[in-house]
Amino acid sequence: MAVIGDRLASPETGWKRYDTVGGEISYSAGTWSKFAATSSHLGESPLYSSSATSKITFAFVGTKIRLIHRTYLDQRTTVVSIDGVSDQYATKDINSNGYGILCYEKTGLDYRKHFVEISYLPDNSISGAPDAIDIDDAGSLLHNDEVTNIKDLDVGKRIRCNYSAASGVVGVFRGLGQETANFIPVASTATPNGDFYFIMVEDFNKKKILVADRNIQHSISWNTLNSSGIASGSGLELRIRNNSIPIMTSNTLPSGVARSDTNTDPTMPAYHAFDNSYTTSWKTNSTKGQLSYQFPAHKIINKYGLHIINKDVGPKSWTFEGSNDGVTWDILDTVTDGGMTSGLTKYFTVSNNKLYIQYRLNISTSMATDRIVIGEFSMYENDIENLSCTLRLLTGGTSSTDKHNEWDEYIVNSTLNGKITAGDRSVWYWDGTHTLASTVNTSPDTRTVRGSASLSNLGYSLSGTAAAAIGFRPVLEIKTIFQLKSLIFSNGEYKKFNPGKPFSPATSQEATPAMTSNTTPSGLAFASSIYSATYDAWYAFNKKDDSEGWAMRTGSTSYLGYGFTTAKTIVKYAIRSGSILAELPKTWTLSGSNDSRDGADGTWTTLDYRTGQTWTTNNTDTEYTLQSPGPYKFYRLNITENNGNTAYIGVNEFKLYELVTPAIPAISSSWETVSTTLPDADIFTNKGMDDLSVLDRKQATFNIPMNDNSSLGEVLGKGRMFKERIDLDKYIDIKKISVK
Incomplete structure (x- = not known):
């Protein structure tokens, strides 16, 4: 570890370096000039001033700071003030003629924004600025007048x-x-x-x-x-x-927490999706995955973006979700086919007005068969939605x-x-x-x-x-940009109408690949026996109509199944008829196992039982839903009776389906009380309705007789004043008035 007086040509591990010319540093009071150019300088040649009243100011976020100087005998004593606390050092006493010399170090600061002022004592002829500034690698250097929003x-x-x-x-x-x-x-x-x-x-x-x-x-x-x-x-x-997530340098720095599930490739961790770089990525060694970010404080996120480096390994379907405890997640957006493009960022708008501290991408399927890769995952609040640039x-x-x-x-x-x-x-x-x-x-x-x-x-x-x-x-x-937001005032309350959402059924997809043998491209297709190699087990998983698919002779134990490389939760299955309907199963059980190695051994749990099943048409799927699905590596169809063929049992296709998106219950429309007093601009912006068409208002025509409004209803004569009240709780917009 370097000490005061050492030459630091480059920052040490745990530090990062900033040049002091042309960036975050503010120079004032006096004329600042560059030292003569030399390759010994650490970047651009540092500045100096002949004025003893010259000052340098900047800010940084971090816990430590180092000042590296070009030192010489004629330089004044430097005074460094960090958040009002001052230290001083004389560069000439540290090294009388050096380049890249560590002259000042301060550690143990709180991780937050610190304000720095550098001034000089009038004890020599030159005020020398640092040649470089090092801070902790999770921090950042800021100009005093810099903002991030x-x-x-x-x-x-x-x-x-x-x-x-x-x-x-x-x-x-x-x-x-x-x-x-x-x-x-x-x-x-x-x-x-x-x-x-x-x-x-x-x-x-x-x-x-x-x-x-x-x-x-x-x-x-x-x-x-x-x-x-x-x-x-x-x-x-x-x-x-404006991405609400900071540029992450680890899963926890500079703030918040980036997380992903256990399938993540350890060389491509979660924070790589939040590091503002298109050269690094987050990767999971599975076709499913979860990628999340936890903010330090609750935020309303209503837009997110995904940058996909290669669409062929990007996500295909997912839900975007919010949570306040990391256990219960609310689905804010459902995407069944993202339609991603390689090398581009695609943005998705979310209808959300609730504060969450965590948001995640819950990916159910990938464009690839073995992985998911995401370059950048960004999230946005609505504070700049009304800006035109x-x-x-x-x-x-x-x-x-x-x-x-x-x-x-x-x-x-x-x-x-x-x-x-x-x-x-x-x-x-x-x-x-x-x-x-x-x-x-x-x-x-x-x-x-x-x-x-x-x-x-x-x-x-x-x-x-x-x-x-x-x-x-x-x-x-x-x-x-002018925003039009509306609330409805009724019975002393300012309200908004939430239109609700219809029921969204669950979606699923086939979990098995198109097999070309019992073991390729992955997993294991197996059966108790086969009639011949032309009717091997994998023919029931090749996603083709092969007349009979898998077939075996009757008279012995009969089963057909598939083993995955990792446990999968199958929520439904289908048996597809072939050209010989009498060969198809009539009675069977579907079982699952986590300790079988070949489909014949192991402990099996019954997941479904069917009897009296018949088929009337060729090449037709009949689907069956599992009432209590669970994660199993092996699934087996145990057939005890077929539909009457005395010689053969056969299955054209045996399909296993895993859940893509769960069923989302219908949400009833409702009125929400926003305030009982006149709302301020922030409430209108965040809670107001953008579109009054959600009220499903219907055009109505009503006639008001021009009378004296008494019980007799005497018609007014010429030159008389007519006055009538219209119920604006009922008639929100008056489009047309016709007087006859």
């Missing part, structure tokens, strides 16, 4: 986002509010694959405007951006989903005198409500690469570019030019 954004706040793209094409945005990868270089790149910040610059009339803190991609033309919709006046509409470019002005544009308003002149210095290079990274604007410049085929040589610099580029000196800096507009 859209609803927490305010002017000056920032939210992290990931962007990846091939050279010259528009890429993919994902992971809003999450740390997905290292930051995209501040000098930009043609092939980005990293994170950046969207910084909020304006919040007006339910619209938030956020600008990227850097050019996230260069060598991409305005024409390319325009063809995707980004450079157009209306911008490119985005669908942003658009991606576009900044406006940049047509000339140096045109100041009515977003570059000048936000980048050059705004302090973001006092949170930054206007035009701060360490906030906007405007130097080195021009930022492409949407504004037409000297001709229709030219576009304004800003920055690079200086903050206020304004030039132009041809719309088709893709150059390393010109970059793409996106603007994100987030608009709040």
